[in-house]
Amino acid sequence: MSDENEYGVCPFNSGHRIVMFRMPAHVLKCRKNYRGPPLEVCEYNATHFVPMGTMSEHLQECRAYHRFNQATYNKMAEKSIRQDA
Incomplete structure (x- = not known):
């Protein structure tokens, strides 16, 4: 399964399953209504x-x-190797 088809659970409402590439926009919207613990x-x-x-x-x-x-x-590590050469 490719990354764009992976689903995640909204941190503010566990009933929301969101396609991961849409999660940032969803979190911004859903966070406004969140009333749980900090x-x-x-x-x-x-x-x-x-x-x-x-x-x-x-x-x-x-x-x-x-x-x-x-x-x-x-x-x-790469920087260290360059300096040693």
């Missing part, structure tokens, strides 16, 4: 909203966080 936004994916105080647990599973760290590591 949520934090993930620094690595603005469509990830998690309950306050659970960000460290979220980051352990967050693919965007792991992709960012891997890309950062790869850039640092």
